[in-house]
Amino acid sequence: MLDIKNLLVRRGEGALAHHVRLPHLHVRAGEILAITGESGSGKSTLLEAIGLLLAPVELERFQLGPGRQEPPARTGVLPAQDIARLLASDDQPALAAVRSQHLGFILQSGGLLPFLSVRDNISLPRRLLGMSTHSAHIDHAVEVLRLQGLLDKRPQALSIGERQRVACVRAIAHEPLLLLADEPTAALDPHSARRLFELLLSLVSSMGLSALVVSHDWALLKDFGLPRLGAVSRQGETLFEPMD
Template identity: 75%
Template sequence: MLDIHNLLVQRGEGAAAHLVRLPALKVKAGEILAITGESGCGKSTLLEAIGLLLAPCELGHFRLGSDRMDVAQLLIENNQAALADIRSRYLGFVLQSGGLLPFLKVRDNINLPRRLLGMPADSTQVERAVKALRLEGLLDNLPQALSIGERQRVACVRAIAHEPKLLLADEPTAALDPHSARRLFELLLELVSELGLSALVVSHDWALVRDFGLPRLGAISHAGETRFEAMD
């Protein structure tokens, strides 16, 4: 599903520059992997690079999907149209803030990615996700009528509404209390498993990741650079 070798991203310039390096990553279809590390070490930067929102300064190879499309070549060519198409069709994003549009009802927030891609509004996958995250009674509400946890659950469904291959979640439980965080984490993992997605989940909560038994990429930080490597 995802195969990356020698990815290097730089944030900042000069003395303030920080390098984020990923020597190797392979994620199989249906696999869920956590990305862990201390605040500020580069977890979100790594996720943005994998999500094709940041251009790497070094890259060996980057292959995505069952057909192993050559994303690295598109990055080298700076083919923004093709990269945007991959992001919209193959990737789903869950942000820390949820990122819901306040003027759209829950139902319309969820369906927005499908509308933008010209997909039919009716979707068995969306219906299953809405049921799995217990949102049936909230579909006609506006986001401001929801709790923070409910907004994050809506964001999770919206992220998979267009049937992506890979889900990228950046600290989806960061704004929640411990009980709500654990419940959302559990529901998110159940949803990913039920729909057969692959997922990368950034989390600073090592205990939560450990309790759910997720394999992880851990940060190893030195002056000016963080490497992410597979951890037991």
């Protein structure tokens, strides 16, 4: 579903430049991978590059979607897209279409629109794409995260943890191919964090998504047995590679 080879991103210039390098990444449909490392190691930078918010300075391969020998996980999903080609040609309209249709983001801040209700925040990605506002996946996520009583409220009436739970549902509302989550449990109590991880695992599996989750919650990652992509820091560079 997600296949990347030799991705290099640069932050800063000259002597202050720091490079984030990803030699290889392959995430199958229905699989969730954790990205770990110390603060400032470049985890969010890597997520932004994979989320097409930062342009890499080097890239050999970046494909999103079913491979040549792999049937689509869901009906209506097109064959794998050559994202590397779109980046090389700086095709901004096509890249924007990939971001809106096939990527789902969960930000640390939640990123909810304050002038919309919870219900409208969740349905907004589907409405923008011309999709039906009703979805069984959304109904299931709302029930598991106990958001039924919050649907008519606005974000300012919610706690930080409630906003983050809403943000998680919104991120999968339009049924993306790839879910990118930056510390989705940072504002949650341990019980809510576990329920959220359980939901993410269930949705990734049932919807056939691929998911990358940045997290500092080592105990939670260990409990769920998630495979890890860990940061190895060097002078002027961070390398991300699989960890045991």
